[in-house]
Amino acid sequence: MILQLLLSKQNRFCTVCVVVVLFCLSALSCEKAPPADVTDPGQRLFLGFTKKDVNCSRCHAQDGKGSDDGPDITKVLKKYDEDKIAEIIEEGKGLGEDAMPPFIDKVTEEEVDLLIGFLKTIQEKS
Ligand code: HEC
Numbered sequence: 001m002i003l004q005l006l007l008s009k010q011n012r013f014c015t016v017c018v019v020v021v022l023f024c025l026s027a028l029s030c031e032k033a034p035p036a037d038v039t040d041p042g043q044r045l046f047l048g049f050t051k052k053d054v055n056c057s058r059c060h061a062q063d064g065k066g067s068d069d070g071p072d073i074t075k076v077l078k079k080y081d082e083d084k085i086a087e088i089i090e091e092g093k094g095l096g097e098d099a100m101p102p103f104i105d106k107v108t109e110e111e112v113d114l115l116i117g118f119l120k121t122i123q124e125k126s
Pocket of ligand 1: 046054055056057058059060069070071072073076079085088089093094095098099100101103115
């Protein structure tokens with residue numbers, strides 16, 4: 001009886017609609033997939049594709065050149081050694097509303113290394 005109802009022409013159309021709507025909703029709720037050309041795991045982390053709580057590009061922009069929320073970090077490897085940069089990522093930097101938050105609870109040591117590896121690729125030459 002229910003099956004008959006579902007399979008009647010009109011209802012079949014509704015069933016299709018429901019399936020389509022559910023599919024769209026599930027697609028929307030999924031994390032955005034990284035573009036195929038972004039293969040560096042450090043870059044994927046930096047851009048927020050690997051962990052939803054880790055998105056450096058949100059403040060430093062995708063190319064690291066900075067935004068209103070974070071400074072340009074394309075020269076940091078001249079400014080600090082890698083240990084200091086790891087410390088900044090883990091403990092954050094600055095005070096108050098404009099500070100960088102600590103990521104110690106969000107990234108592993110290995111991921112910090114991956115992030116520093118990516119930072120090396122975006123350093124300005126001069
Ligand atoms: C909510 C915004 C925000 C996010 C997200 C963020 N940062 Fe920052 N970052 C800042 C701000 C603001 C500063 C400058 C803090 C200061 O010096 O007072 C900063 C500073 C830095 C510095 C030092 C720059 C310098 O010249 O002193 C590095 C390196 C850095 N961030 C890397 C990262 C990395 C890697 C991530 C991702 C794990 C990240 N940041 C995520 C806001 C952010």
